[in-house]
Amino acid sequence: MAIQNAFEHGGETRDKIILGKILGTKPEFRNKVREISADITEIVSSVNHLSLEDQENEIKENFPELLAPKEKIQEREGLPELKGAEQGKVITRFPPEPNGYPHIGHAKAAIINSEYAKMYGGKFILRMDDTNPEAERMEYHAAIKVGLEWLGIEFDIVKSTSDDMELFYEKGIELINLGKAYICTCKREDISKNRRERKSCKCSMGDIEKNNKNWEKMKDKFKPGDAVVRFRGDMEADNAVMRDPVLFRIIEGKHYTLGEKYRIWPSYDMAVAIEDSADGVTHAFRSKEFELREELIYAILDALKMRKPAQGFFSRLEFKGMPISKRIIKPLIEEGKVTWYDDPRLPTLEALRRRGIKPEAIRKFIMSLGLTKANTLAPFDALESFNRKFVDTDSIRLFMVSNAKKLTVKNLPISSVEIPNHPINDMGKRTIEIDENFYISGDDAQSIKEGTQIRLLGLGNVAITKQGTEIEGEFVENGEKTDIPKIQWVPQKTAHAIKMIIPKTLFIGDKFNEDSLEELDVFTEPHYLQLKEGEEIQFVRFGYCRKDSQNQAIFTHK
RNA sequence: GCUCCUAUAGUGUAGUCCGGUUAAGCACUUUGGCUUCUCAAGCCAAAGACUCGGGUUCGAAUCCCGAUGGGAGCACCA
Numbered sequence: 291m292a293i294q295n296a297f298e299h300g301g302e303t304r305d306k307i308i309l310g311k312i313l314g315t316k317p318e319f320r321n322k323v324r325e326i327s328a329d330i331t332e333i334v335s336s337v338n339h340l341s342l343e344d345q346e347n348e349i350k351e352n353f354p355e356l357l358a359p360k361e362k363i364q365e366r367e368g369l370p371e372l373k374g375a376e377q378g379k380v381i382t383r384f385p386p387e388p389n390g391y392p393h394i395g396h397a398k399a400a401i402i403n404s405e406y407a408k409m410y411g412g413k414f415i416l417r418m419d420d421t422n423p424e425a426e427r428m429e430y431h432a433a434i435k436v437g438l439e440w441l442g443i444e445f446d447i448v449k450s451t452s453d454d455m456e457l458f459y460e461k462g463i464e465l466i467n468l469g470k471a472y473i474c475t476c477k478r479e480d481i482s483k484n485r486r487e488r489k490s491c492k493c494s495m496g497d498i499e500k501n502n503k504n505w506e507k508m509k510d511k512f513k514p515g516d517a518v519v520r521f522r523g524d525m526e527a528d529n530a531v532m533r534d535p536v537l538f539r540i541i542e543g544k545h546y547t548l549g550e551k552y553r554i555w556p557s558y559d560m561a562v563a564i565e566d567s568a569d570g571v572t573h574a575f576r577s578k579e580f581e582l583r584e585e586l587i588y589a590i591l592d593a594l595k596m597r598k599p600a601q602g603f604f605s606r607l608e609f610k611g612m613p614i615s616k617r618i619i620k621p622l623i624e625e626g627k628v629t630w631y632d633d634p635r636l637p638t639l640e641a642l643r644r645r646g647i648k649p650e651a652i653r654k655f656i657m658s659l660g661l662t663k664a665n666t667l668a669p670f671d672a673l674e675s676f677n678r679k680f681v682d683t684d685s686i687r688l689f690m691v692s693n694a695k696k697l698t699v700k701n702l703p704i705s706s707v708e709i710p711n712h713p714i715n716d717m718g719k720r721t722i723e724i725d726e727n728f729y730i731s732g733d734d735a736q737s738i739k740e741g742t743q744i745r746l747l748g749l750g751n752v753a754i755t756k757q758g759t760e761i762e763g764e765f766v767e768n769g770e771k772t773d774i775p776k777i778q779w780v781p782q783k784t785a786h787a788i789k790m791i792i793p794k795t796l797f798i799g800d801k802f803n804e805d806s807l808e809e810l811d812v813f814t815e816p817h818y819l820q821l822k823e824g825e826e827i828q829f830v831r832f833g834y835c836r837k838d839s840q841n842q843a844i845f846t847h848k
Numbered sequence: 849g850c851u852c853c854u855a856u857a858g859u860g861u862a863g864u865c866c867g868g869u870u871a872a873g874c875a876c877u878u879u880g881g882c883u884u885c886u887c888a889a890g891c892c893a894a895a896g897a898c899u900c901g902g903g904u905u906c907g908a909a910u911c912c913c914g915a916u917g918g919g920a921g922c923a924c925c926a
Contacts, residue, residue: 295871307871310907314869323906373865387926422925478924486850486922518924528851530922539924558926582852582921603853605919610859658875660861664854665919672860672876682889713884747885776885831886848888 292330292337294353297345305334369405369661372573374600380412381572384443385451385562388418388546389425390616391631392437393638394652395577398607401656402575404443415569416445420452421561423545431546433631437639441649447569451561452548454568458556461564461594462519462538466501470593471537473504474520475512485533490525494534508554514540521559521590531582532589535559559583563590571599578603578663605666607659611795611803612637612670627802634793634844635806645793646826646836646846651677670795674847681826681834681846686711689747689778690814690829692790693732696760696782699752702726703765709748720817724749727782729813734777735761745769745776747830778830785813790835792845814843 295311296303308330313320340348372380382403386396407414416438420426438445465471474481474493484491496504508517519538527533537560540553556564562583566574581603591598608614614637622628632640642652655673659666687710707724711717728746738744740757743766751769756762792808814829818837821827825837826846834846 304871306907307868310868312868313907317868320868320906327906385926389926419926425925474924482923488850515924520924530851533922536924541924555924557924562926578853579920580926605854655860658861662854662861663919664861666860669859669876675876678888685888687886687888713886714889745885749885772885778886828886828888830888833888 292333293340293345293348296334296337296340297342297349303334303337305331308334368409368657369402372406372410372600375406375410375573378411379572380407380410381415381570382407382412383415383417383566383569383571383574384438384445385417385419385565386434387422387425388420388427388431388434389422390430391638391640392434393614393636394609394642395607395614395637396434396437397441397639397652398604398656398659399575399577400438400441400443401653402604402661404445405657406573406575407446412572413446414444415447415449415571417448417565417569418450418452419558419561420450420546421555421558423541423543423548423555426546428546433640440639440643441652449569450547451556451565452545452552454565455548455552455556457568458538458560458564459554462556462560463502463505465521465537465590465593466505466519467498468593469498470522471519472496472501472522473508473517474534475504475517478515481518484525485530488526488533490534494520494522494525508538508540510553512540514542514553516540519554521586523586523589529582529585531559531586535586537590559586560590563587564594564596566599567591567596573600573602575602575604575661577606579606602661603663604661605663607656607666607668609637609670609673610667611797613797622796622802628796634791635796644836644838645844646681646834647673647677648680651680678834678847682828683715684712684717685826685828685834686717686821687713687828687830688815688818689780690790690812690832691729691731691778691780692810692812692832694729694780694785694813695732695735697728697730697735697752697779698760698762699726699728699746699765700755700762701765703767707749720815722781722815722817723784724781725783729780729782729785730761730777734775737775743769743771743774745772745774746779747776749779778832780813780815784816786816786818787811787813787841788818789842790845791838791842 292303292308295308305327309327319326337345384400384403386392404414418431462471472494473496474491476491476493480491504517517540518536520534521537523532523534525533536557538554538556541555542553544550584601588598613619619636623630628635631638632644634641634645651673654676659668702724705724706721708719708721710719738754738757738761740754743751743753745751751766751771751774752763753766754761754763790810790812792810794806794808795803796806797803819840821837823837823839826834827837827843828834833848835843836846838844
């Protein structure tokens with residue numbers, strides 16, 4: 291072993307390492323460390339005296355099997371295993387609030403939870419967490435559904451938290467009767483102040499009978515803000531969440547599905563605790579800003595003697611320079627700095643889709659981030675790289691020129707040319723009608739020198755006879771030269787003008803990037819018109835783009 | 849301010865629970881090469897990390913203590 295190690299590390303080894311290896315493979319030596327370490331030191335020094343060649347010969351003679359290449363460590367596929375999870379019995383859930391458009395952060399929560407259900411052959415629940423009528427709208431509910439469908443996420447059960455209002459009331463009353471909850475009629479500011487100063491208020495002294503009466507009064511008499519139901523936690527707890535948090539409050543706004551049927555609404559903690567338990571959720575994964583709520587949720591369920599699901603937490607996912615929060619996006623829309631929630635610069639699912647990101651790429655990308663709780667500010671590069679692999683195989687290759695310059699080619703022997711739609715995969719061919727007038731890209735035009743040759747991709751070589759505002763050249767029959775600039779081109783006669791939109795980072799630091807959207811007027815082949823909207827294209831030597839409409843394409847990535 | 853979470857290459861992570869079999873694995877990026885009628889994809893290679901300081905131990909990325917950086921909570925939002 292010493293020889294092997296020495297050989298692998300340039301002819302020298304160290305006794306400590308050999309000792310470690312021995313103890314690692316043969317635990318029975320662990321209580322005899324002192325005895326064997328002397329031997330090891332001796333062996334190591336004798337091995338170190340051998341030359342590299344001698345070591346190699348020694349290995350070849352006595353331990354030839356050691357020369358076999360080392361096996362690489364196998365990387366775990368997918369998510370880490372769950373403790374105490376039984377095949378077929380895992381139930382997970384994704385509970386978005388329908389209060390905005392779904393974004394990459396939703397995708398992370400949905401994908402992690404759904405992957406676990408899949409991994410254990412369990413069930414996956416979509417639960418619209420709609421307990422704040424003021425914030426929720428049908429429009430968002432629908433957008434979330436559309437986004438999830440696009441991601442390819444499937445649910446076994448679809449429900450809304452508000453389906454269980456009667457259950458919340460039942461459990462709420464039970465908590466009151468258990469003395470675990472009370473009605474508080476203090477002012478909002480005082481509640482907040484007391485929580486900060488860890489002091490109880492008078493309401494917490496009230497008896498069960500009074501609390502029951504006040505609960506009835508919450509149904510009609512009390513106005514919003516007059517009274518809330520609070521959990522009897524511990525006002526002196528270090529975890530501020532435990533300082534008698536609100537379980538129910540009065541909201542008079544119209545709920546988007548239930549209208550004005552209820553005015554007492556459960557808070558997030560109450561709703562999640564009861565729902566996860568009642569729905570049979572075994573494992574609940576949420577982003578880590580909820581970590582402090584775990585204790586509360588367990589306390590509520592303990593008080594009610596209800597089953598507790600296991601909880602897991604993961605870091606929030608954001609892209610550098612791409613804000614996720616409505617607080618930031620909404621003003622941008624109002625100021626006209628971005629067009630809408632589907633603006634390709636945004637990390638919403640709709641924007642990602644429009645930009646040409648494939649759902650499979652998002653899934654792979656999110657899985658590659660793992661379940662860490664360390665903050666993740668992922669660079670968009672990583673997603674792009676996953677996406678490129680999906681998109682490359684079935685993107686049609688088309689020619690597109692930007693900053694077009696005219697090129698006239700004399701002596702063209704043909705009037706049309708057939709060009710394959712993909713270099714490797716059989717995606718058919720297209721025929722391009724040509725005459726002597728072409729467009730080429732401005733950048734290419736600039737670098738062309740008079741008297742040299744260029745190759746028009748798929749067509750042939752051209753000897754440049756005149757350089758200037760317009761370029762002229764002559765077709766070279768049977769042009770053999772291939773070590774010359776190869777450029778893409780578009781026939782002038784049928785060139786189709788489109789707008790190319792190139793999204794860039796929205797924010798640099800915390801400043802809005804005024805140049806975050808570049809627009810180019812470009813020409814492409816008429817074949818573009820025959821592509822379906824939403825199709826991914828690779829414009830040769832430019833990059834991958836998605837057809838947004840007949841006269842607009844969005845740049846996906848290089 | 850109080851409390852909690854977190855820290856591995858330029859970036860994202862695996863390994864950490866249960867210290868040794870890994871002088872730290874993978875992916876992206878970068879750089880070189882091969883291939884190519886694209887600056888794409890594919891193939892090969894190189895470069896590059898355990899935040900710091902103590903402690904425990906024969907042995908620490910892994911356990912303990914402390915410091916520092918980053919994030920979160922202290923809402924009648926979820």
